[in-house]
Amino acid sequence: MLSIRGLAVHYGIFQAIHDLDLDVEDGQTVSLLGANGSGKSTILKTVSGIKKPTSGEIHFQGTRIDDEKPETIVRMGIGSVMEGRRLFPYMTVMENLRMGAFSRSDRAGVADDIERMFDRFPVLRGKAGDRAGLLSGGQQEMVAVARGLMARPKLLIMDEPCQGLSPIMVKEIESIIRDIKEEGVTILLVEHNVSIALGVADKVYILQNGAMRYEGRPGDFSEDEFVQKVYLAG
Amino acid sequence: MTDRTVSTGLWDRLTWWSVALVFLFFLTLPLWFHEEYYLHALVNVFIHSMVAIGLRLLWRTGLVSFGTAGFIAIGGYAAGLLSRDLGISFWLSLPLGGCAAAVFAVAIGIPTLRLKSSYFFLISWATGEIIRLSFLYLFIPVFGGWQGFRKIPPPDTIIIPGILLIDFSQKVHWYYLALFLLCVSAFIMLRIDYSRIGTTIGALFDAPDLCEAVGVPTMAYRVFAFATACFMAGVAGAVYGSFNTFLHPESFTIIQSIETVSYVIIGGASTVWGPILGVFVVKGIAMSVRGIGAYEIILAGALMILVMIFIPEGLSGLPRRIRRYVTRRRVKESMESQHGD
Numbered sequence: 001m002l003s004i005r006g007l008a009v010h011y012g013i014f015q016a017i018h019d020l021d022l023d024v025e026d027g028q029t030v031s032l033l034g035a036n037g038s039g040k041s042t043i044l045k046t047v048s049g050i051k052k053p054t055s056g057e058i059h060f061q062g063t064r065i066d067d068e069k070p071e072t073i074v075r076m077g078i079g080s081v082m083e084g085r086r087l088f089p090y091m092t093v094m095e096n097l098r099m100g101a102f103s104r105s106d107r108a109g110v111a112d113d114i115e116r117m118f119d120r121f122p123v124l125r126g127k128a129g130d131r132a133g134l135l136s137g138g139q140q141e142m143v144a145v146a147r148g149l150m151a152r153p154k155l156l157i158m159d160e161p162c163q164g165l166s167p168i169m170v171k172e173i174e175s176i177i178r179d180i181k182e183e184g185v186t187i188l189l190v191e192h193n194v195s196i197a198l199g200v201a202d203k204v205y206i207l208q209n210g211a212m213r214y215e216g217r218p219g220d221f222s223e224d225e226f227v228q229k230v231y232l233a234g
Numbered sequence: 235m236t237d238r239t240v241s242t243g244l245w246d247r248l249t250w251w252s253v254a255l256v257f258l259f260f261l262t263l264p265l266w267f268h269e270e271y272y273l274h275a276l277v278n279v280f281i282h283s284m285v286a287i288g289l290r291l292l293w294r295t296g297l298v299s300f301g302t303a304g305f306i307a308i309g310g311y312a313a314g315l316l317s318r319d320l321g322i323s324f325w326l327s328l329p330l331g332g333c334a335a336a337v338f339a340v341a342i343g344i345p346t347l348r349l350k351s352s353y354f355f356l357i358s359w360a361t362g363e364i365i366r367l368s369f370l371y372l373f374i375p376v377f378g379g380w381q382g383f384r385k386i387p388p389p390d391t392i393i394i395p396g397i398l399l400i401d402f403s404q405k406v407h408w409y410y411l412a413l414f415l416l417c418v419s420a421f422i423m424l425r426i427d428y429s430r431i432g433t434t435i436g437a438l439f440d441a442p443d444l445c446e447a448v449g450v451p452t453m454a455y456r457v458f459a460f461a462t463a464c465f466m467a468g469v470a471g472a473v474y475g476s477f478n479t480f481l482h483p484e485s486f487t488i489i490q491s492i493e494t495v496s497y498v499i500i501g502g503a504s505t506v507w508g509p510i511l512g513v514f515v516v517k518g519i520a521m522s523v524r525g526i527g528a529y530e531i532i533l534a535g536a537l538m539i540l541v542m543i544f545i546p547e548g549l550s551g552l553p554r555r556i557r558r559y560v561t562r563r564r565v566k567e568s569m570e571s572q573h574g575d
Contacts, residue, residue, distance in 0.1 A: 048446075050443060073449075074447075074449030075449060082444060086443075086447075087444075088440055088444065089440060089441075090440055091433070091437065095433065099437060099450075100448055102448050102450055103448075103449035147448065151448070151449065
């Protein structure tokens, strides 16, 4: 579904990503692991078109997308849940969900999907008219995920959805990711929490200083060995 | 949630009632107030208000233009040329003047609106100056150069036999024309505010990168806002030119552009009424101190700094701020009385 070949990304003269290859198959959940500054979020931003690569190619369902605008990429079927529970803070929950469906023109379908989101996240139904910026961290993450799903993405990219959440909420988000996966949505996940990243993934990539260091399945090593690889460069 | 909804509803009703009362006041003003100086000044206030509410739309995308005066000039010169030299009716020249400014804005905006706001500020400033200097030094036989662009005709007479004759020979006719155009502009801006376009433009201010992530064509929205702001400026320029029968490039310097920005900052950009309030405050103080002239920009600058420090949301946000303060006090008093019990 998603194929990245020879990707290089620069911020000014600093090279954040070096000659990176990555594949995500249809229906798979792929976790990207790495220490802070290893380039995980940069990869997600590049896939979603917000950051342009210096060189390399990104193909989505056979179409090259690395030179496309972000709005075109969303319309092609790549949705995203950005890092840090990014919401439109002054908009209500309902308006945030509608913004998630910005690329869609089927009003009836959007209304149905909003209902489905409220069924999936019942706590949000009573908060539909509340400003998103006033919700708790967990509820904000739910809105962010729901908004990402409103575009009916074929590939959902999620950037640290469990960051800063309480253990109970982390479990809740993990269960949501599993549900989305079961519905057949392909997921590219960046997550610091190794336990969750391995728990939901079919394939794992480990990044170090912008270069791919390891590619494999979650069962290839124990969780401790993964932690060592990711954070201790073991 | 309920409390907030109710109080917001009450707040909205109060705002609308205030707007209706103010509108009624200005609608009836010439019936009982005939001082020409103030009517003339109010025409200028209404014209500047049109420019300011247009600029507010661009402000809401997170960008600010310091070249607005140049686009007023484009509208003024274009409409003036059409009506004076080509004999086209003012009523057609008016929107065409706006369109000329909007087309130029699109041509400038497409390559520049993707830049960071600081670069856009510099480019808009340079654009405004290039426009002004072009009218000063290029095509002098057409634009008049230092002599200015003279003898711009007034609008065609409006006649409803036996009922109405408006020939724009009196200030009161201009007063109602400018008030009407301001109301139309405010109505258009309100429609935009409450539409999906307005919501998206608001989102663009809060989180531009998030807008991109959900598939908003951010460039298209910025270009739309810039073109609309410049269209308003162009229409205002067309009225300004016809009202004064004369245009001179020195009326469209960076100082005028900065003053336009000051209206938005002083009045506040959260509502359409904010920038209009800003114009009234700056022009009102300048009017009440006759002869302030060149010092008006110093006054606007000083007010702008004070408002940015003490009321960042602008003067239109002041009642909301007072309301929040009163609510907090009430809660505090209630908690203190409970502790006392």
